[in-house]
Amino acid sequence: MKALVYNGKTAEYRTDYPKPVPKERESLVKILLAAVCNTDKEVLAGYKPDFTGVMGHEFVGIVEASDRPELIGKRVVGELNQACGHCIYCKTGRPTHCSTRKVIGLNEKDGCFAEYMTIATELLHPVPDELETERAIFTEPLAAAVELTTQVHFDVKKNCAVIGDGRLALMITEVLSLYGMDLTVIGHHMEKLERFAPYANVTTEGEPEGYEYVVDATGRAEGLKSAMRYVRKKGMIVLKSTYAGDAKINMSEVVVNELTIVGSRCGPFEPALKLLKRRLIDLPEIELHELADYENAFSSRAFKAGFRFD
The missing domain is CATH 3.40.50.720 (NAD(P)-binding Rossmann-like Domain)
Structure with a gap:
């Protein structure tokens, strides 16, 4: 499949990256839109020197396989941090600070700059039917x-x-x-x-x-x-x-x-989705590119740039 992969030094566009297979309690998501975050740019500047893999963590996709059948066929957005559930931070209500957490596109977990990704099902949030995909893409930063x-x-x-x-x-x-x-x-x-x-x-x-x-x-x-x-x-x-x-x-x-x-960093998705659904937050449109055109997407001066997957 098509994917944008960080090799430890730079980003590589590939067309031969293996399609992921969901593990237990994971879902397979077909990516519709993915957005470039400033953190992605900082990865290229050395922000996460130990990370290698598919970049990206802001996405809207459709669930194609899941341990929760009611999600299949639904549009979803997803949180970044996959927690272990049993360390001191997980047990005290701080899962985004889990001692062994995986972070999509940033730490030990492939991200969303690809045609498909797998993600822990518990991190997924259905997108309201009334909310356009092009607006839902702002859920994570909001x-x-x-x-x-x-x-x-x-x-x-x-x-x-x-x-x-x-x-x-x-x-x-x-x-x-x-x-x-x-x-x-x-x-x-x-x-x-x-x-x-x-x-x-x-x-x-x-x-x-x-x-x-x-x-x-x-x-x-x-x-x-x-x-x-x-x-x-x-x-x-x-x-x-x-x-x-x-x-x-x-x-x-x-x-x-x-x-x-x-x-302060990651935040709650449900309030963000409600604000977007109720149109209480007004944002410019995202500028969309093909994944192969990633260099222009990363250097774009638009309010928000990203990738459309057909």
Whole structure:
């Protein structure tokens, strides 16, 4: 089958990759759409040096075989993290931090940049009939944006800044705007910031120590330094960026200013699907490519790029 495979150094387009066979408690999914995430780009930059295999973790597909017969023929999206179920993190309600988890397209498990993939059935979520495939493809990144609200009790009377003007920043801004908060988005490109204007104040230069909450969605190491500059004393920084490399800050400032720093990544799929179904989140259309055209998909400046499988 056709697949985009990371060989430890670069991506390879192949037409001879073996079609996967589902194991016990797994389903076989025929991929309809798959989307490129910034994390996929970071894999090529060395973010996951030990990973080899089919890339990709954002998808919409149709179940062709499953240990749950009611799923066969259904459109589905799927979560990333396959947990063991018996380690300390699984037993204490933190399965996305399972000590031996497999992560599709990132760790010990082939991903969705292929015609077919297998996935633990428990990770699948049916797509509502009313929700178009081209919108359902945003479920995974939107879930990551929703995760903020499960980790932080936002005081809606306080203000918040989101740093970044990309895809994740827009989803986070739209989710937080549903709270009616005083929001400011700080970015570099005014043409991108125009998308944020219906939901927040926009600027290319934030106010130093101007915000009680600061969310870093830049995808860059510099984002943490910017967040440190913008957050108020005793304020909170939420980090959503993943990237290859390290970020350096003066930790004494964290102590002296009594800051709270929260890391945040994967999130709940069901609320994300409901938000998309009810059209409470407005997103530009995905730009679709053939899998063989992966280089253009990865370098695209569109809001979201991905692959269509016929």
